[in-house]
Every structure is written in structure tokens, then in C-alpha cells.
Amino acid sequence: MNEDRPFFSNLKCRECGRLYPKEAIHICEFDFGPLEAAYDYAAIKESVSREAIASRPQTMWRYREFLPIDAAPTVGTQVGFTPLVKADRLAKALGVTELYVKNDTVNYPTLSFKDRVVSVALSRARELGFEIVACASTGNLANSVAALAAAAGLRSYVLIPADLEQNKVLGSLVYGTNVIGIHGAYDQVNRLCSEIAGKYGWGFVNVNLRPYYAEGSKSMGFEIAEQLGWKLPRHTVVPMASGSLLTKIHKAYKEFIHTELIEKAPFSIHGAQASGCSPISEAMKKGSEIVKPVPKPETIVKSLAIGTPADGYYAIRVMKDTGGHAEDVTDEEVIAGIRLLAETAGIFAETAGGVTVASAKKLIDSGKIPRDESIVLCITGHGLKTGEAVQNRCGEPRLINPSLREFEALISPTGENTEKLKS
Ligand SMILES: *Cc1c(COP(=O)(O)O)cnc(C)c1O
Numbered sequence: 001m002n003e004d005r006p007f008f009s010n011l012k013c014r015e016c017g018r019l020y021p022k023e024a025i026h027i028c029e030f031d032f033g034p035l036e037a038a039y040d041y042a043a044i045k046e047s048v049s050r051e052a053i054a055s056r057p058q059t060m061w062r063y064r065e066f067l068p069i070d071a072a073p074t075v076g077t078q079v080g081f082t083p084l085v086k087a088d089r090l091a092k093a094l095g096v097t098e099l100y101v102k103n104d105t106v107n108y109p110t111l112s113f114k115d116r117v118v119s120v121a122l123s124r125a126r127e128l129g130f131e132i133v134a135c136a137s138t139g140n141l142a143n144s145v146a147a148l149a150a151a152a153g154l155r156s157y158v159l160i161p162a163d164l165e166q167n168k169v170l171g172s173l174v175y176g177t178n179v180i181g182i183h184g185a186y187d188q189v190n191r192l193c194s195e196i197a198g199k200y201g202w203g204f205v206n207v208n209l210r211p212y213y214a215e216g217s218k219s220m221g222f223e224i225a226e227q228l229g230w231k232l233p234r235h236t237v238v239p240m241a242s243g244s245l246l247t248k249i250h251k252a253y254k255e256f257i258h259t260e261l262i263e264k265a266p267f268s269i270h271g272a273q274a275s276g277c278s279p280i281s282e283a284m285k286k287g288s289e290i291v292k293p294v295p296k297p298e299t300i301v302k303s304l305a306i307g308t309p310a311d312g313y314y315a316i317r318v319m320k321d322t323g324g325h326a327e328d329v330t331d332e333e334v335i336a337g338i339r340l341l342a343e344t345a346g347i348f349a350e351t352a353g354g355v356t357v358a359s360a361k362k363l364i365d366s367g368k369i370p371r372d373e374s375i376v377l378c379i380t381g382h383g384l385k386t387g388e389a390v391q392n393r394c395g396e397p398r399l400i401n402p403s404l405r406e407f408e409a410l411i412s413p414t415g416e417n418t419e420k421l422k423s
Pocket residue numbers: 112113114140141239240241242243244245246303304350352380381
């Protein structure tokens with residue numbers, strides 16, 4: 001990369017705009033506003049083109065000029081560029097004409113969109129000289145930190161609420177990381193992590209490295225635009241935990257417009273939560289910008305159960321500014337959403353995916369998303385990690401002995417002519 005005129009120039013306060021050096025800091029000293037990465041867009045515009053990007057390997061790093069590291073990435077170099085699936089059968093079920101699924105259930109290596117953020121955070125952690133990395137997590141982030149740290153040879157600690165799904169816990173333990181289960185909700189885990197980060201100086205991907213981590217989410221937005229043929233969907237539906245992914249998809253769309261990689265066109269970004277922990281959606285529906293904390297989340301959607309969402313206010317601003325809406329759904333609707341996506345698109349998503357599908361359905365049925373405009377659903381994690389949610393809710397295998405007679409009795413219990421069922 002260009003050393004004299006780096007694309008990634010500074011950290012910058014989102015509130016007052018003060019510039020900061022590119023260190024492991026995340027809060028403005030003057031107003032406690034969050035810091036985010038700032039870029040030299042004129043330099044980026046001069047040096048990137050659609051053709052240049054399209055000629056690069058199919059990973060999130062094909063957008064490297066828009067990501068906050070100084071040199072080439074060293075962690076998670078194969079992450080991203082997941083399929084954008086045109087989901088016609090799901091579109092029909094939802095009664096819309098043009099629908100796509102951005103399928104991060106198959107993101108590399110840990111089957112959730114968190115591999116994007118961790119790949120950036122750990123590449124930057126190495127540039128800053130950290131040897132121990134850590135995170136506060138609702139499960140997926142822990143899996144990704146554990147895996148990518150293991151591959152990079154970094155020591156890691158992941159702190160999680162003690163009551164997570166079995167496979168999310170196993171999906172961290174297997175990499176030999178230090179898994180610390182906390183008796184408490186995510187907010188308490190996060191507060192403890194802030195104390196540890198201050199005292200031990202470790203690289204917490206979503207605390208002191210948060211400005212770097214958060215930028216990784218933009219790659220999902222860049223990919224959507226490129227995969228749609230260098231244009232934006234009219235509607236994007238995004239699940240919200242802290243609200244960060246939603247704000248970063250917005251930033252990605254705006255950066256592509258600003259650097260003229262795509263043409264300016266109207267777009268709306270909608271947010272989705274689970275009703276048992278929906279502080280952002282509640283505020284948005286009330287027309288308020290004040291996010292009221294949820295002290296005790298109660299939902300099967302553990303990945304989105306953040307009671308005090310760090311980016312809630314900014315997510316609301318994005319939804320308002322783009323003419324988007326928020327919606328939230330019950331656990332029963334989440335399960336129905338998971339099954340609908342699986343049965344119509346062949347994609348098995350975790351509970352957050354059920355939230356996105358079920359919320360999209362509500363937004364469509366209420367007319368907030370018109371049926372004849374293009375829609376992308378962001379499906380962010382794999383269903384095998386949250387098996388408990390749909391265990392015993394999808395039927396049981398029918399058991400027989402290895403006998404043709406028993407098989408035919410089974411597929412034709414009423415004694416109808418089995419000839420009809422032969423293809
Ligand atoms: C982390 C996560 C999100 C969104 O998180 P934000 O904090 O809002 O960026 C969405 N889906 C899944 C599966 C996640 O793990």
C-alpha cells in the first residue's frame with residue numbers, strides 16, 4: 001500500500017469530529033463519543049475501480065482500501081465473499097417479486113458474519129503489537145476470535161454469558177482458547193471486559209479495538225452491492241445486537257456511492273430484533289432516539305441479546321435517515337422464520353436468521369417494504385450452532401427396518417398405489 005498517502009488516515013470521533021491517531025483507543029476524550037476509522041476518499045477514488053476489485057481474490061479483502069489496516073492483512077485472509085442467493089421460492093412465500101439472501105451462514109471459518117470483524121480486528125491487533133486478544137461475546141464472536149487467533153498463533157481469552165447454546169461454547173473450546181463463562185447477562189460480561197482491557201492491556205476486539213473490528217462489517221455491504229451488479233438493493237433487512245452491523249452496511253453503501261463505484265440511488269435499511277430483547281426496535285417504533293436498556297433479556301435469540309446496545313442510537317439514525325423501519329418478533333415467529341428459510345431456500349440459519357426472515361415478513365405484510373421492490377435479507381449465522389432452538393420443532397425421522405415392504409408401507413400408509421410416487 002501507499003506509505004506516503006495511506007487510505008486509512010485516522011480515528012475520528014463520531015460526535016465532534018476530532019481526529020485521533022490509529023491506536024487501540026475507542027472513545028473521544030472530550031465527549032466520550034465513539035471513535036471510528038476515517039479514510040482519504042480522494043486517494044481511494046484515484047486508485048480503485050470496479051475492474052480492479054473484480055480481478056482480486058473472492059474474499060472480503062478485495063475491498064482492502066476501505067478497511068482500517070496499514071499493510072496487507074495477516075489474519076483471516078480467506079474470509080468473506082459469501083453467496084448472494086436469489087431466493088425465488090422464499091420471495092413467493094413472502095409475496096414479493098425480488099428477494100436475495102446474503103448467506104453468511106457459510107462464512108469462513110466459523111460460519112457467521114463475525115469472521116469479517118475479527119479478521120480486521122486481529123490483523124490490526126498484530127500491527128499494533130498485541131500478543132493476547134480477547135472479546136466479550138454472545139457466542140459467534142467468541143468462536144471467531146478463538147479460531148482466527150489459533151490460526152494466527154495469538155493467545156486468546158473469550159468471555160461469554162454462562163448460559164449460551166452448547167455448540168457455541170464447544171465452537172470456542174475446540175480451538176484451545178481460554179473460555180470464561182460469566183454468571184450474568186452480556187452487558188455484565190462487557191463491563192468486566194472493559195475493566196480487564198484497562199488493567200491488562202490486552203487487545204479486546206470489541207472494546208479497545210472496536211473501531212477496527214466494526215469496520216469489518218462493511219464488507220458485507222460492499223459484497224451485496226458488487227454481487228447485485230454494482231448497485232444497491234432498495235431494501236436491506238439487518239439483524240441488530242449492538243446495532244453495529246446495520247450502521248456499517250450503511251457506511252459501506254455510502255462509501256461506494258461517494259467513491260463513484262456505484263451510482264447514487266435511494267435505499268432503505270431496516271433493523272430486526274427479538275421481542276425478548278428489542279431496545280433499538282422499541283425506541284424506533286416509538287419515534288424516540290433514546291434507547292432504554294433491557295436489564296434481563298428473555299429470548300432464544302442469544303446472539304442478539306444485548307440489553308444496552310452500544311450503537312443503538314446510531315442504528316436508529318440510519319433507519320430514520322434512509323426511510324427504514326424496525327421490527328421485532330417473538331420466539332415462535334423466530335422458529336417459523338428459521339423453518340421458512342430452510343424449506344424455501346435450503347439455508348439453515350441460526351436464531352438471528354429467524355429474526356431477520358420473520359421481521360421482513362412483518363415489514364412486508366404491513367406495507368413498510370413494498371412488494372415490488374428489491375430486498376436483501378442479511379442472514380448472519382449457521383443453524384447448527386443453535387440447534388436447541390429448533391430441536392423437536394421440525395418433526396422426527398420415521399424409523400423402519402431395512403425392508404422395501406416396510407418402506408412402501410411408510411410412504412403409502414393409506415395403501416394408495418405406490419406406482420404414482422415413482423418418478
Ligand atoms: C453479532 C451478530 C449480529 C449483529 O451484531 P451487531 O452487534 O448489531 O453488529 C447479527 N447476527 C449474528 C448471528 C451475530 O452473531
